Amino acid sequence: MLISARHYTFSQLTEAYNRTRVDYLVPMPMNEPRLREYTQVNDVDLDYSYVSVSDNTLCGLGMLGVRKGRSWLTRLGVIPNGRRRGTGSAITEALLEASQLIGVQDVWLEVIKGNIPAQKLFCKYAFEEVRELVIARRPPTPDSILLNNKIQHVTYMEHNDAIYLLSQRKQRPNWLNETESMQNVRALPVLASMGENSVRQTSRNLSAIMVELADGGQGWVSYQATFLQLTRIVVGVLAGDPTEVTAAVLQTLHQHHRRQDAIVENLPDDEQWLGFQQAGYFETFRRIEMKRSL
């Protein structure tokens, strides 16, 4: 039986999610605040998200993000001993029906490359592969980075400037990196994190850095900085070679934030990704972005 996720607490949804992912390809356990944040940032609508219940036990889950003209199927999973009985299909059908009811034109999703059961399931429901996306990390670099006089001018900017730059992108970003997701970040509660024996307040604002290069290249990076990590990293190239400008912009960012580890999610595999690699990022896994038009 499928029930709207709205009738469950975040604690119950988190437990159900984790139970569906115990054997997942890339371990990604969630806790309650994280799932709450995930739904808020990504505009997940709990009214149109579903839980599968059997013998009073939650045995499956699927969520739906909803934005203008499009929806996003996410967090789909069935507990291991409940699989291959049609539950994944039933949840997928319910999410597609909800998308139709809302009146969106396109349904999007991502599946980890190599997750054959999920890929087959989505192909069965007429989703088609759009592109591969890279998830990458970069360890901190305590030493200063040599930029060889490449940089002519650096401007540090705040949240609203970052949102403006993000909104001007020409290439279609993945759902996680859409301007709407980034705008939602600020609405989240301020986090308290432990570090060096003290509790620090972590700002939810995004920051941005604009970099002008001596050879005329120009680019920017927007990101969220926490005490230990840089996340929600997006680079935009306004002029010059996409790879070189991306590398220079990221080197400037990491010069400024030497202590933090960095994570970039759902980056298209293009010239910019080469720039990320030049700046010390390495691939951790890939997702396949898929789409179905209704």
Ligand SMILES: CC(C)(COP(=O)(O)OP(=O)(O)OC[C@H]1O[C@@H](n2cnc3c(N)ncnc32)[C@H](O)[C@@H]1OP(=O)(O)O)[C@@H](O)C(=O)NCCC(=O)NCCS
């Ligand atoms: C992917 C998943 C949700 C499928 O759930 P499920 O309840 O087993 O799916 P169904 O029984 O409805 O199967 C539907 C279709 O999926 C495909 N499928 C499911 N399991 C499969 C497997 N082990 N191998 C190959 N294809 C498989 C088949 O095409 C199947 O159709 P068929 O039965 O007509 O052959 C489930 O395997 C799961 O929770 N995996 C871990 C979490 C995950 O990968 N989530 C997706 C994230 S994008």
